[in-house]
Amino acid sequence: MKSEEIRFAHRFDQVSGSAIREIFKVIAQPGMISFAGGNPSPNALPDELVSEMASYVLKQNGKQLLQYGATEGYPPFVESLKAFVQEQLNCPVSAVLPVTGSTQAMDLLCKALIDPGDTILVENPSFLGNLQCMKLYQANLVPVNSDDNGMLMDDLEAKILQYHPKMLYTIPTFQNPSGRTLSADRRRKVAELANQYHMVVAEDDPYRDLRYCGSPLPAIKSFDTDGWVMFLGSFSKIISPGLRVGYIAGDHGIIRKCTVGKQSTDVHTANLNQAIVDQFLRRNLLPDHIRSICAEYGAKMRMMLDELESFPAGVRFTRPEGGLFIWAELPDHLDAVKLLQSAIDRKVAYVPGTHFCVDGGNLNTIRLNFSNSTEEQIRTGMSVLREIISAAL
Secondary structure: OOHHHOOOOHHHOOOOOOHHHHHHHHHOOOOOEEOOOOOOOHHHOOHHHHHHHHHHHHHHHHHHHOOOOOOOOOHHHHHHHHHHHHHHHOOOOOEEEEEOOHHHHHHHHHHHHOOOOOEEEEEOOOOHHHHHHHHHOOOEEEEEOEEOOEEOHHHHHHHHHHHOOOEEEEOOOOOOOOOOOOOHHHHHHHHHHHHHHOOEEEEEOOOOOOEOOOOOOOOHHHHOOOOOEEEEEEOOOOOOHHHOOEEEEEOHHHHHHHHHHHHOOOOOOOHHHHHHHHHHHHOOOHHHHHHHHHHHHHHHHHHHHHHHHOOOOOOEEOOOOEOOEEEEEOOOOOOHHHHHHHHHHOOEEOEEHHHHOOOOOOOOEEEEEOOOOOHHHHHHHHHHHHHHHHHHO
């Protein structure tokens, strides 16, 4: 049987696979400097501590952890998670659901809420992985314009009135891919618009703890009065992406539908992994661990920003206060997709920004990650990119 003879579901018509995952095949080459992914630094992965915790929880409760568990989550973790989320958001939360990475939270929200043709408003650019998820549910994706302070509220309300969306997807803090942060007044306005127009907001906030300067901002969820905002979180960036432990918090009715949807996806998130994260929370280990991560990442981000300062005139870039990404715009006539091969030939990789844009275009943009490179690699790799862009100009 040939692949062209297979009648695939129409939901795949607009989905070709992750450009980042394709680039990952390239960055596996020896000696490649990668600014392409979003991986934590190896120094940020607490392997010895996780090993000790795994041994401890297995000795304490191994039989239960190795058995099937409840879709609603491992009970001790659900307890500590709800307390953690309420402290993070500084507001009560009616329900939480542990999920297998926060990407599953988005999948479950779409499964619970989205029928083919329903409109979802999204930031432009936005996270490629969740754009793919929404496309697989055959949603109509409508981009909302942004500036350096995040989504423009006038454009957001105009799109709400025009398209009557079922959901808004936003990454308000150190956004992926732009690094931008939605201002406090706009966060309040998003919650007000959600309540006014009965639009679910998927507030995806996996980077909020990775702040290197400035002051934390309240979550959109903290301004929510009627339960329309669902908060998506993850321990991938602050403990380990390999554990695949995330969560969704918010309205009990929506959480219940997501729970039913999860039953046919993976039954439950791995008990052992939930128990390990539970130990992090109960032992209050996260604050010190996050401080150590932020010290390293902050130095790397500042170094990459310093390198960008010496790029050719006409190259613009964001200046995040945290997170893992910097967004750069080259002069309009340059094509970052075409320049990528020249960079790869010189053992440097990045992700062209067009892949994060709902309607494509923006060929002159690139996303740069600094967390998984050494300071020497940042200096070397940015020097290569500077030379390639200078030559193209």
